[in-house]
Amino acid sequence: ASCYSNNCVALTSQESQLSAMSSKRPQPTPAGVRPYVSKRQKLSTQSADLNTEGSSSSQHTNLHLLSTVSERIRPHLGRKGRTELPKYVQHQLQAHQGPVNTVQWCPVPHLSHLLLSASMDKTFKVWDGAASGRCLQTYSGHSGAVRDACWLPCGRRILSGSFDNTAAVTEVETGQVVAKMENQFKVTCLAFQPSDPSVFLCGGFSAEVKAWDSRSCQVSLKTYTSRIQQTLDILFLGEGREFMTSTDMVSQDSADRTLIAWDFTTTAKVSNQIFHERYTCPSLALHPQEDSFVAQTNGNYIALFSAQRPYRMNKMKRFEGHKVEGYAAQCEFSSDGTILSSGSSTGSAHFYDFQSGRSVLRLHAHEQACMCVSFHPVLSSVVATCDWGGEIKIWN
Numbered sequence: 180a181s182c183y184s185n186n187c188v189a190l191t192s193q194e195s196q197l198s199a200m201s202s203k204r205p206q207p208t209p210a211g212v213r214p215y216v217s218k219r220q221k222l223s224t225q226s227a228d229l230n231t232e233g234s235s236s237s238q239h240t241n242l243h244l245l246s247t248v249s250e251r252i253r254p255h256l257g258r259k260g261r262t263e264l265p266k267y268v269q270h271q272l273q274a275h276q277g278p279v280n281t282v283q284w285c286p287v288p289h290l291s292h293l294l295l296s297a298s299m300d301k302t303f304k305v306w307d308g309a310a311s312g313r314c315l316q317t318y319s320g321h322s323g324a325v326r327d328a329c330w331l332p333c334g335r336r337i338l339s340g341s342f343d344n345t346a347a348v349t350e351v352e353t354g355q356v357v358a359k360m361e362n363q364f365k366v367t368c369l370a371f372q373p374s375d376p377s378v379f380l381c382g383g384f385s386a387e388v389k390a391w392d393s394r395s396c397q398v399s400l401k402t403y404t405s406r407i408q409q410t411l412d413i414l415f416l417g418e419g420r421e422f423m424t425s426t427d428m429v430s431q432d433s434a435d436r437t438l439i440a441w442d443f444t445t446t447a448k449v450s451n452q453i454f455h456e457r458y459t460c461p462s463l464a465l466h467p468q469e470d471s472f473v474a475q476t477n478g479n480y481i482a483l484f485s486a487q488r489p490y491r492m493n494k495m496k497r498f499e500g501h502k503v504e505g506y507a508a509q510c511e512f513s514s515d516g517t518i519l520s521s522g523s524s525t526g527s528a529h530f531y532d533f534q535s536g537r538s539v540l541r542l543h544a545h546e547q548a549c550m551c552v553s554f555h556p557v558l559s560s561v562v563a564t565c566d567w568g569g570e571i572k573i574w575n
Contacts, residue, residue: 249292265574270312287334340366382410
């Protein structure tokens with residue numbers, strides 16, 4: 180009897196274990212009956228779906244804006260108005276994690292809502308600057324600080340130069356690097372050839388300036404060499420047969436070789452006795468209509484020069500009132516050539532009347548050094564500014 184009792188207890192224990200295991204297994208749902216889903220699971224699923232759809236929709240919108248005309252620009256295409264001075268901030272963007280070296284609007288009118296920015300945080304970005312202020316694309320093709328970047332005339336590609344010793348050509352829409360040129364120096368300035376934008380010049384921490392063809396980027400086309408340590412900026416003159424370089428070379432008595440004019444084809448120096456004051460020139464800009472160019476100087480003024488040989492400086496006119504103090508503050512002309520702008524080490528944006536040379540506006544734009552002031556090519560009262568703290572502002 181005792182043995183029979185023990186066997187019954189064992190069988191009962193096994194049956195209970197099997198029953199518990201079967202209760203944990205998912206039971207098949209009868210036909211026509213929906214399985215129960217908790218409210219929390221429903222909300223979690225809906226939220227994930229919305230995030231996926233929102234991200235996909237936002238990405239599609241960004242790609243669309245990179246290649247089509249903006250509704251903000253469309254009504255102004257074909258119009259030519261006199262440049263107006265900005266009055267208020269339209270967008271304030273904490274754009275980069277490092278200093279922003281330059282900002283530049285796309286030169287193609289129907290794509291001119293696009294704003295390019297290059298930063299020491301190793302990236303350059305494209306923004307919907309004229310409308311929403313949203314970042315449309317971030318490009319991370321460099322492993323070092325991006326010191327300079329510019330649009331190619333087609334508006335579909337960007338040329339960038341970096342402290343990683345490379346210059347690169349990048350597709351705007353896809354972000355694909357289509358050409359990368361290896362230099363033996365940190366790249367600080369770039370300029371494409373006006374008659375053939377596939378060819379560009381590359382300068383930096385070197386005695387050399389190199390010419391590259393992005394279609395065959397294995398070997399540089401030409402090399403321009405002088406007894407200097409660094410090229411600060413490059414500017415093509417006229418149709419591109421000659422170009423000007425700004426260097427760090429300053430002698431005790433005069434700025435011999437501070438500005439050097441070169442023959443692009445022969446690589447010969449045309450002149451190195453152009454600017455005879457003891458200041459380096461971190462930025463150069465060509466007037467859009469007249470045969471003249473300007474040079475930002477570390478003497479806290481902008482000097483004016485003829486763009487024809489022998490490139491004489493206009494001693495009767497200079498643009499002063501801002502401070503440079505060692506920053507590579509850029510200067511730029513408005514599209515009609517009536518206004519000249521400049522950044523400032525104090526954070527201000529300065530605007531000068533080109534004909535008279537007098538200051539017409541000073542904006543307290545940033546708390547840190549204002550590095551660049553860029554005029555919109557279509558919207559006559561819109562400018563972009565950037566600073567050493569990583570901030571970008573759009574003014575109207």
